[in-house]
Amino acid sequence: MASDGSFFRYGARQIAAKPEDCPAMSSKLSLEDLPDALLAEIVKRIANTSDLKSISLVSKRLYTIEAEQRSSICVGSDLCPAIDALSALCSRFPNLLEVEMDYSGWKFHSNLLEKHIISLHLPVLRDLTLYIDDIRMGCLASCKNLMSLRLNSVSAIGSRGLLSVAVGCKNLTSLHIIKCNHIVSSDKWLEYIGSAGSLEELVVKNCKRISQYDLLKFGPGWMKLKKFEFKFKRSFHKYEPRDPCYVDNYQYGYDFCCESLKDVTLATVVTKPEVGLRCLLTKCKALERLCLHYVIGISDHDIITISQKCSNLRSISLSQEMLLCEIPGGTGVMARTPLTDDSLNALALRSHMLEAVELMFYGCAPDWPSEIAFTQDGLVTLLQSCPIRHLVLRGANFFDDEGMEALSSAQFLETLELMQCVAVTDVGMRFLAQSPCLKNLTLQMCYEVTDDGVCEVARARDLESLTVESCNQITVEASHGAAKSVHYKVDCPSYYD
Structure with missing residues (x-):
């Protein structure tokens, strides 16, 4: 300078x-x-x-x-002594709105919030992210303007501390709880937050002692909630308690309203025979974004219901794996993904605002495309009926060059991501070169696509971005200059990234 x-x-x-x-x-x-x-x-x-x-x-x-303008800061365990250093930082940057504290695994931070450093020095703080193992959450109750709280891997925080925050922070509108295994729902914190009705965003990920049935206790809180996310790690049988309200052969209903919900994510959840959080799918009339990843118990009936009730649906993401499904007519069972073309046809018929579609399949053999109950015809019908701008296909063994030909006439398609689509070849890429609006292309583990296919698209389309990962017949030389922004990797992330 x-x-x-x-x-x-x-x-x-x-x-x-x-x-x-x-x-x-x-x-x-x-x-x-x-x-x-x-x-x-x-x-x-x-x-x-x-x-x-x-x-x-x-x-x-x-x-x-610069001190007056600084609105966010990240604090780590390299600050020592922690209390003095944090006090100095808070005094220097009095207008911080967002603070991230990562002291995970460090033994000498137990008094950081106990000294009321944050509440005394940062009166306008609205967003706090904590990665701290041993801390007294009650001191956060004095942060009256706190609107967003994210607890990440906070192993020693219990339900009482969370309850004290809920009582003190009346303006809290966003709560993320991630890998906090000492927090349980039996200490009434969830009911209290729900009765207050201030939360607009609730995210619970990989918390072993919070089940989907506990979250149904949120009660009146569902009324104002706009975003809800519930995820478990991919281990269905590790911790899946039974629903205490469930009665066999009785289709009960949960008595709450969630008509403000616009964004719902359920991942690795078992909803059969109990209904559990799957009941949300029949209640969310304002739904705009839906992610259902490995939800056991989901059926075509659920997707059809969504298409009938959610006229504002703009984005849907479905991840499926093979399950034992009943053969039509009740003559037996077969191993396949649970959702069929009936779901795609229902979306095509009624979801006229659908712009983003993500279809992912796990554990389905490339040589057996029938293991996926979706067909290419069903997908093409959806593409021709909805203004889809962003399409992601992962492990879609049924999708081949004929499907790529249909994509070439999709009038709105701007972003296409093909991952593990082993039936797509250079022939399909030549069809894709005719796509009128294509701007962004991702190819991952598409082993039949070569340099020729990539160059064909690059010559015909003025791509904004091109991502190539683990495609062994595409070279970095062919990728270079094919788009304004190019990302090339020999390897690629794991299936769940």
């Missing part, structure tokens, strides 16, 4: 298009000539933390302005 203020002359030209917009500017503008408001605007546009640190060393004015 130049000491003569050249950096700030550049920033001033970026912000004030005409010299008359900034009368103080001259042919050689010094730092002291710039007004505080202009310096603050320059600081706002610098995203890199190291750059922010550098400009704060240029002058006392910039040191003060």
Whole structure:
């Protein structure tokens, strides 16, 4: 950074298009000539933390302005002594809105919140993320303006601490609980938050002692909730308690309303024979985004119901694996994915706002496309009926070059991601080159696509981005220059990434 203020002359030209917009500017503008408001605007546009640190060393004015403008910070275990260091940081940056604290595995942080450092120094704090093992959550109750709280891998926090936060933080609208295995629902925190009715976003991931049936205790809280996410690790039988309200052969209903829910994710959940959280699918009339990943018990009837009730559905993501399903007519069972073309046809018929579709299949052999109950005809019908802009197919063994030909006439398709689609070849890529709106293309483990196919698309389409991962017949040379942004990897992430 130049000491003569050249950096700030550049920033001033970026912000004030005409010299008359900034009368103080001259042919050689010094730092002291710039007004505080202009310096603050320059600081706002610098995203890199190291750059922010550098400009704060240029002058006392910039040191003060940078401190006033800083709205977020991440604190780690390299700060020592922790209490003094955190106090100094909070005093220096009084307008922090977001704080992330990662002291996981460190023994000397037990008094960080106990000293009321955060509540005393950060009165406007709204968003707090904690990765801390041993802490007294009750001290957070004094953060009256706290609106968003994320607890990640906080192994020693229990339900009482969470209840105290719920009681004290009346403005809390977003709560994420991730891998917090000491939190249980029996201590009434969930009922209290639900009765308060302030939450708009609730995310629970991989918490061993919170079951889907516990979350049904949320009661009136469902009324205001707009986003809900519930995930378990992929181990269905490790912890799946029975629903205490379930009565065999009795189709009961949960007495709550969730008509504000727009975004729902259920992952690795067993909803058979008990209904559990699957009951949400019959209640969410405002639903816009739905993710159902490995939900045992889901059926065509559920998707048909969604298509009938959710006229605003814009995005759907379905992950399936083979299960024993009854053969039509009741003549036996067969191993296949549970959802059929009946689901796709229902969406095609009624979901006229559907823009994003993700279909993922696990454990289905490429040589046996019949293990997937969706067919290429069903998918093509969906593509021709809905304004789909973003399509993701993973492990779709039924999808081949004929399907790619149908894609080429999709009028709205902008982003296509093909992963483990082993039946797609260069022939299909030549069809794709005719797609009128295609801007972004991802190919992952598509072993039959070669350099020729990629070059065909690149010549015909002005791609914004191209991602190639673990496609052994596509070289980095062919990928280079095929799009404005190119990402190439020999290996690729695991199936669940």
